[in-house]
Amino acid sequence: MITLIGMGSGTPESLTAQGLAALQNAGLILGAKRLLEQLPQGCTEHRKALYQPEDVLAALAADPEVDAALVYSGDTGFYSGAAQLLPMLRAFGISCRVLPGLSSVQLLAAAVGRSWQEWKLVSAHGCACDPVAECLTAGGKPVFFLTGGAETPASLCGRLAAAGLGDAHVLVGEELGRAEEKILFGTAQEFAQKQFASLSVLLVEHVPQPPRRVPGFPDEAFHRGEVPMTKQEVRAAALAKLAVQPGDTLWDVGAGTGSVSVELALAAPLGHVYAVECDPEACGLIRQNRETFHACNLTLVEGRAPAALADLPAPDAVFIGGTKGGMEAVVDTVLARNPNARICISAIALETLSAAVAALTAHGLDAEVTQIAVSRTRPAGRLHLLMANNPIFLITGERK
Template sequence: MLKVIGIGPGRTEWLPPAVRDLAMNCDVLIGGSRALKLFPDFLGDQHCLTGDLKASLEVIRTALLAKKDIGVLVSGDPGFFSLLPRLKKEFPGEQIDVYPGISSLQFAFARAGLPWQEADFVSVHGRDLSVLPTQIRHLTGVLTGGTNTPQRVAQFYLDLGQNPNISVGNALAYPEELWQTMDANHLAQEAVPLKNAILILHPELTSVIDDQAKNSANNVRGGRIGIPDQEFLRGNVPMTKSEIRVQVLAKAQISRSDSIVDIGAGTGSISIEAAGLVPEGVVYAIEHNPEAQALILANQEKFGVSNLHLIPGSAPDVFPELPPVNVCIIGGSKGRLEDILLNVPLLEDGRIVITAVTLETISQGVKLLSELDYQDIEIVSLQAVRWQPVHNLHMAQALNPVFILSARKGVRS
């Protein structure tokens, strides 16, 4: 009997006991050297898969004639770009039992915190890059390999005049794992070797959207601020209210060609409004919460904002992915405000705006900005009250008070 066994990422801790038992009960194990090392106590015959696939097929054929149970170990899941189709073609009359593993696609989307039931996927390993979609209308998983590196995929889209966000997973589950999201322009210039990485292409914002979203997109592109809260997709993620967003953006003193970083972007409401103010610039939204990351991308698509780039992760850990910026907006620091202010790549004379809801945070912010020689430090405390209709009356609905701390980075003499 022939068993095709998925070993997932190829790490012992990701190997289910059922799969381990299946492999150990085979008479013959066939797989790559890394796969075979997962079963150091296996006492049967072993054959290491190499580039000479014909030799391996002959080993399988001989073992089948001897009525032996053969386990073929494949990385990831057998149903996702594995050796399974070739085995079914070579041994059409044999019973082939297939046992699933965690695919690289599953692992990558899990790392990104994104659902993948409606995603597209394609492999460019050993194939021409022309198999890639020329318009990215859905989340798309891409297997790379050989000469088709992630950098070449990024250049493919740059040559089409596009600059999509691309998540890159390399050596997933291994100590040297790399997981980053960047735009195609940055990825094309990435110097780190990326071998057999999996990519997630984020949808191009030329996708068809409904009339309401189109109207919203046009308004955002025109510099619309104070967008009503209900227009944003919210989920269970906190969002800066429209009255506060207007003041934050006013204190940021944004110019048309500015580069902006929004730290703790939440649903992306500030990032999206800021993007409308910089038609010649760019906004980088840093967010560590997977649900919030998905909402940022969903709101980005709804409002048709093409100059917004999501950077999953926490500040200041992801600052190496940032270019120098003119404006830094901090909505959440996770207790790391000092590290953020010390390391943010803010240009001289750049503006910084910090929002806080506690006296302690605003006090720490003022102290740090003073110590770091920021200029024009200003504190504003706001509490908006909305008057909501109740029958034929209007009742006060107070929003939480918010501190807005703003300053300008001093120019070195």
């Protein structure tokens, strides 16, 4: 029999009465060294500083009759090692029970006098974490980060600040539930430069939320200047052709005003968009539209394709809005990086249409061409006349 016990902050005072009784009745206690050193009085001296599942199973196999306990910090149900161990115990037919403890999210909420049921809970403890994506997809709710290892409150705040979210309000809880407990308030920009205790958690609040809606924002929502812009109806169709997934890596080659780049970024909140553009005026508009729509997962790459694509991560999907005559080289580069990349090419001239079809078929793809002809009404006295926009071709390629 083994009992998995959450020790909360790791001090005897944070144990539940059930947890205390189980520890005092156990003949063997396992867990991290720092937790074993904090055990309450009346516990056995038969202790082993181990907690990895394989080590725990080996210790139980060596002494199958002992009534054992395994201590975890925090709560056994909140990003705890108990989740990995429990199915292994059951698979070996080892009887077990779980006694939960106080989690760090509960301790922080109590320390600042708030409820936490609306918080988004994220672990950055010993695992990869994208704080920008987590905050931008929180729907305006506070985001709680459990930190540890390489990810600290400072490193997470640094990445938020680098993405333009430096004004976000943040709280850091150090040594929660212990005598050394501190609650610190500031902004992501301020905390990116600070050092914090190893036992710390982070709460991020008041992050601007990107607009959420189906693709095809009104043209007037974007900064345009004199740079050509992909119109609303074409943008919506292009995103449908690209079948964007939330975590995709996306390229927008010849990004112009960045209208397609912004739509791609909002459609892939857990991914990243690279807007490639060589015109200085267009680059300025991309920056403005990125800020207007809070598209923090959009990176501007200033340069001419295909050379500007060399250092970008392999794409899942690519929109090609302009290549300045380098269509074949751009398509070659895309498919060299990912032969299965989804490609949608926009063309207004017949020569561009021909070049796009040739570039795709040269790689063994079946080129599908869709023509979009959009007319919009214009008032003329008491009447409304339809005024046609230039027809646009969308060319996609699919493997045979």
